[in-house]
Amino acid sequence: MVVENLAAVEQKITEACRRSGRNRDEVTLIAVSKTKPVGMIEEAYAAGARDFGENKPQEIRDKQPQLAEDIRWHMIGHLQRNKIKYIIDKVCMIHSLDSIRLAQAIDEAAGKLGIVMPVLVEVNVAGEESKGGITPEETEQFVREVSVFPHIHVEGLMTIAPFTDDPEENRQYFRKLSKLCVDIKQKNIDNVSMCSLSMGMTGDYEIAIEEGATMVRVGTGIFGERNYPRTEADGRVEE
Numbered sequence: 001m002v003v004e005n006l007a008a009v010e011q012k013i014t015e016a017c018r019r020s021g022r023n024r025d026e027v028t029l030i031a032v033s034k035t036k037p038v039g040m041i042e043e044a045y046a047a048g049a050r051d052f053g054e055n056k057p058q059e060i061r062d063k064q065p066q067l068a069e070d071i072r073w074h075m076i077g078h079l080q081r082n083k084i085k086y087i088i089d090k091v092c093m094i095h096s097l098d099s100i101r102l103a104q105a106i107d108e109a110a111g112k113l114g115i116v117m118p119v120l121v122e123v124n125v126a127g128e129e130s131k132g133g134i135t136p137e138e139t140e141q142f143v144r145e146v147s148v149f150p151h152i153h154v155e156g157l158m159t160i161a162p163f164t165d166d167p168e169e170n171r172q173y174f175r176k177l178s179k180l181c182v183d184i185k186q187k188n189i190d191n192v193s194m195c196s197l198s199m200g201m202t203g204d205y206e207i208a209i210e211e212g213a214t215m216v217r218v219g220t221g222i223f224g225e226r227n228y229p230r231t232e233a234d235g236r237v238e239e
């Protein structure tokens with residue numbers, strides 16, 4: 001099932017790229033494997049998937065050693081400072097930077113390893129109270145503050161759009177994030193390379209691609225339903 005689902009998602013990504021005049025290689029598909037067993041990840045890997053996303057540090061810590069070394073792991077969920085140690089040497093990118101305190105802690109952990117961690121700033125474009133992320137208005141200043149940390153490199157922005165039955169409703173938020181990224185890029189801030197745009201999930205990734213996404217995070221569409229409520233699935237259980 002995973003193989004067929006992956007092929008169908010691939011096909012839709014290709015079509016969305018074509019519709020919007022983009023090259024397929026401008027968009028990275030991140031297979032969101034949270035709560036799913038290693039066996040299913042192996043199936044997706046065998047079918048060609050190399051980028052996987054998890055929203056809990058413990059899952060990356062536990063799964064990564066059991067799987068192929070050339071998998072690129074993406075930390076996409078809310079990250080607590082005391083859990084950075086589980087993932088700092090295992091992930092290629094942290095998509096969910098949302099506070100200076102967290103940036104400082106990531107910088108410190110990356111510094112100890114002598115690496116520079118690519119990060120995306122999570123923006124709450126729709127202003128949903130239940131979600132993390134900083135406001136669009138704060139984003140430029142936030143990026144400036146993070147840019148001074150030597151072991152972090154800001155590569156763009158991420159958002160989790162509202163849950164909706166009509167994905168067209170989320171187009172406005174994707175457009176807004178894309179514009180925000182371009183605006184900040186034009187400021188040419190040192191040590192910042194906008195615009196990676198991590199946006200779009202199972203329900204709305206095609207629209208996100210039409211609006212400029214460079215990374216889409218697809219879970220259910222590849223691995224099937226998860227057996228717990230969406231709020232918990234989104235990793236929004238706070239410190």
Ligand SMILES: *Cc1c(COP(=O)(O)O)cnc(C)c1O
Pocket residue numbers: 032034055076077160201202203217218219220221233234235
């Ligand atoms: C779970 C999750 C996804 C994938 O959600 P689906 O709707 O299953 O595709 C994407 N991004 C984040 C941050 C998630 O927590």
